[in-house]
Amino acid sequence: MNKVILMGRLTRDPELRTTPNGVSVCSFSIAVNRRFKNAAGEYDADFINCVAWRQTGEFVSRYFAKGRMIGVIGSLQTRTYEKDGQKRYATEVQVDEAYFAGDKAGESGGAAPAPRTQDNGVGFGMDDGFMPMPADDDLPF
Numbered sequence: 001m002n003k004v005i006l007m008g009r010l011t012r013d014p015e016l017r018t019t020p021n022g023v024s025v026c027s028f029s030i031a032v033n034r035r036f037k038n039a040a041g042e043y044d045a046d047f048i049n050c051v052a053w054r055q056t057g058e059f060v061s062r063y064f065a066k067g068r069m070i071g072v073i074g075s076l077q078t079r080t081y082e083k084d085g086q087k088r089y090a091t092e093v094q095v096d097e098a099y100f101a102g103d104k105a106g107e108s109g110g111a112a113p114a115p116r117t118q119d120n121g122v123g124f125g126m127d128d129g130f131m132p133m134p135a136d137d138d139l140p141f
Helices: 054-063
Strands: 004-010 015-018 024-037 043-053 069-083 086-100
Touching: 004 043, 015 054, 024 054, 043 054, 043 069, 054 086
Parallel strands: 043 086
Antiparallel strands: 004 024, 004 069, 015 024, 024 043, 069 086
16 A cells, blocks of 8 residues: 655745646645654654646645645655666655645734635636635634
């Protein structure tokens, strides 16, 4: 079984590209803290490369930015390629699902980043059938 579940912060803004066949692909990396502290009493982090395709990639590109917490579920894949005559190896997570994790406005000392939109201004709004959520203080539970 090959299943990866990670939660961490994006180390840079996601990069959305389109293949020659018109398929969206988004590349990003996340910093994931290790479970135990090192000798200095700090958590070390691993930097994990991730790739999300199609709608998942578009979702990550639109709603996430550098420093934002993200949860991903996918599978670990390795590949080889040649660069400058040398064989190179890459290990990355092929993301099947991506989730918001933490970073509500005010929790991290600042406002959460606004959704990122493409040049065509596509985003979710009232016209899409979505309604604004009440503030947490207004919920009955």
